[in-house]
Amino acid sequence: MRKDKGNQDRKQDKGNQIPNYVNTQKTILTMMEKTYKKRDYINKSVTIISIVCVIFAIIPLASILFEVVKNGISAISLEFLTERPGAIGSGKGGIGPAIQGTLIVVGLGSLMAIPVGVLTGVYLSEYASGNNKFAFGVRFFNDVLTGLPSIIVGIVGYIAIVLVIGSFSVIAGAFSLSLIMIPLVTRITEETLKVVPNSIREAAHALGIPKWRISLFIVLKTALSGVLTGIVLSIARIAGETAPLIMTILGTSLFFTSFTGPVDALPLRIWRLASQPYESAHAQGWGAALILILIVLGLNIGLRLLSRKNIASKH
Amino acid sequence: MKINNLNVGFNKKEVLKKINLDITAKKVTAFIGPSGCGKTTLIRCLNRMHEMTQGAYVKGDIFLDNTNIYDQKVNPITVKRRIGMVFQKPNPFPTMSIFDNVASGLKLNGVKDKALIQRIVKESLEGAALWEEVKNELNQPGISLSGGQQQRLCIARSLAMHPEVLLMDEPTSALDPIASAKIEDLIHELKKYLTIVIVTHNMQQAARVSDYTAFMYLGELIEFGKTKEIFENPKKELTERYLSGKFG
Numbered sequence: 001m002r003k004d005k006g007n008q009d010r011k012q013d014k015g016n017q018i019p020n021y022v023n024t025q026k027t028i029l030t031m032m033e034k035t036y037k038k039r040d041y042i043n044k045s046v047t048i049i050s051i052v053c054v055i056f057a058i059i060p061l062a063s064i065l066f067e068v069v070k071n072g073i074s075a076i077s078l079e080f081l082t083e084r085p086g087a088i089g090s091g092k093g094g095i096g097p098a099i100q101g102t103l104i105v106v107g108l109g110s111l112m113a114i115p116v117g118v119l120t121g122v123y124l125s126e127y128a129s130g131n132n133k134f135a136f137g138v139r140f141f142n143d144v145l146t147g148l149p150s151i152i153v154g155i156v157g158y159i160a161i162v163l164v165i166g167s168f169s170v171i172a173g174a175f176s177l178s179l180i181m182i183p184l185v186t187r188i189t190e191e192t193l194k195v196v197p198n199s200i201r202e203a204a205h206a207l208g209i210p211k212w213r214i215s216l217f218i219v220l221k222t223a224l225s226g227v228l229t230g231i232v233l234s235i236a237r238i239a240g241e242t243a244p245l246i247m248t249i250l251g252t253s254l255f256f257t258s259f260t261g262p263v264d265a266l267p268l269r270i271w272r273l274a275s276q277p278y279e280s281a282h283a284q285g286w287g288a289a290l291i292l293i294l295i296v297l298g299l300n301i302g303l304r305l306l307s308r309k310n311i312a313s314k315h
Numbered sequence: 316m317k318i319n320n321l322n323v324g325f326n327k328k329e330v331l332k333k334i335n336l337d338i339t340a341k342k343v344t345a346f347i348g349p350s351g352c353g354k355t356t357l358i359r360c361l362n363r364m365h366e367m368t369q370g371a372y373v374k375g376d377i378f379l380d381n382t383n384i385y386d387q388k389v390n391p392i393t394v395k396r397r398i399g400m401v402f403q404k405p406n407p408f409p410t411m412s413i414f415d416n417v418a419s420g421l422k423l424n425g426v427k428d429k430a431l432i433q434r435i436v437k438e439s440l441e442g443a444a445l446w447e448e449v450k451n452e453l454n455q456p457g458i459s460l461s462g463g464q465q466q467r468l469c470i471a472r473s474l475a476m477h478p479e480v481l482l483m484d485e486p487t488s489a490l491d492p493i494a495s496a497k498i499e500d501l502i503h504e505l506k507k508y509l510t511i512v513i514v515t516h517n518m519q520q521a522a523r524v525s526d527y528t529a530f531m532y533l534g535e536l537i538e539f540g541k542t543k544e545i546f547e548n549p550k551k552e553l554t555e556r557y558l559s560g561k562f563g
Binding site for chain 1: 396425426442474476508
């Protein structure tokens with residue numbers, strides 16, 4: 001029945017007709033065919049250019065890794081990993097305090113920076129509406145902070161904490177590193193949350209879930225793998241920082257004693273070993289560099305596996 | 316189009332089993348069946364869209380005018396140029412104006428003749444019964460239109476390429492009845508120019524718009540024939556039970 005009605009409607013309405021469909025089809029086909037060869041050529045060139053770029057990006061990375069492993073692997077032993085540094089120039093002892101110190105300072109710094117950074121990112125993405133001036137200011141200074149030279153961050157840590165408590169300390173180091181990390185985590189969290197489709201927020205709102213729970217348990221959870229990647233990248237960044245640590249934890253050849261006392265850290269130890277005039281110290285420096293790379297790599301892989309497991313267990 | 320012994324799956328799971336089907340030119344063929352029966356997968360095989368999904372495989376042949384579109388020598392891009400597709404949800408390019416949305420296929424395929432593009436955009440929008448509604452706002456963004464208009468915009472975008480076959484994957488499932496009726500009328504009109512394959516959950520819609528109907532169940536083609544015969548006189552019991560609403 002409807003079909004018949006449709007037929008009548010269509011007889012009256014001559015709007016939707018396409019004149020010369022077949023002719024136009026032929027015209028544009030010939031036009032496009034002319035470009036096929038060129039397109040094929042461009043297609044292949046772009047593929048080749050991308051591959052060349054990939055190779056250029058990988059060469060420095062691979063050669064650094066190769067060099068570090070080649071020079072560093074021979075230095076590594078149980079003693080090297082656990083002992084205190086020996087007498088200068090003896091080639092004895094290890095980097096135990098540096099490994100311990102890096103884990104403590106970076107861990108504490110991350111603990112300070114991740115909640116602040118993630119929540120600031122959540123605020124900017126979820127709570128600050130379009131032309132909120134405060135949010136604009138936060139975003140602007142956050143970006144400025146990202147570009148701050150790390151030695152200046154070190155000076156801030158020195159003035160704000162070292163001078164106040166009167167000693168180079170773990171806390172001052174962690175504080176400085178967190179200053180470097182917060183803007184990175186904030187920016188990445190904000191950008192990742194913005195990509196979460198609005199329909200998901202609306203679906204949650206329609207269930208009557210309070211806004212803060214939507215932000216944390218639905219939006220943030222959806223974007224979790226992106227946020228985690230950002231966190232891992234920023235941890236890797238602070239694990240390799242040297243300048244702020246010189247101003248804050250100073251470096252020592254002793255193991256950790258208290259949060260208000262100095263500790264050692266891998267980048268500092270590498271710098272120290274590299275500036276000694278002995279072959280044996282240089283070898284130890286390479287070894288320490290290899291350990292630092294392995295720690296960052298292990299962290300990266302570990303967090304990735306963790307987030308994948310998290311996502312998998314949801315299904 | 317002719318489908319020969321098509322087996323399709325994702326990873327190790329087989330989704331379509333031994334499909335053989337002839338699609339008549341310049342007619343409307345509908346694929347019906349309960350959710351998960353493989354109709355969408357089948358339609359996505361017809362323009363080699365399925366193989367772009369990770370882990371998907373396709374075995375068998377599909378012929379369009381004696382060319383096997385799954386032949387090694389055939390460029391998948393050419394296949395998609397000849398076989399257009401309209402998706403379930405309207406998906407206009409968000410950063411483009413209405414005009415640019417329709418012109419995008421031509422422009423990005425190297426057609427430079429501006430007058431020709433202008434003419435084709437107008438004809439395609441007319442063909443999709445959208446011209447009257449948008450002719451004064453061609454520079455507005457495509458996503459500013461309503462859902463039904465967006466879907467017709469997507470149809471116009473496909474028509475601009477002047478395809479030989481148009482695949483429509485549940486094109487009206489996101490639309491209201493009036494917008495759906497407009498699209499159905501459009502299908503009647505368009506089959507003058509091209510072959511149409513439509514996937515639909517709506518059996519009445521299949522009955523209204525199609526000339527041929529294929530009923531699928533659990534990855535197999537159960538029955539295929541003229542729509543009238545399938546609906547009035549199905550040969551298989553399964554088809555009859557599905558059409559009378561006993562399952563599915």
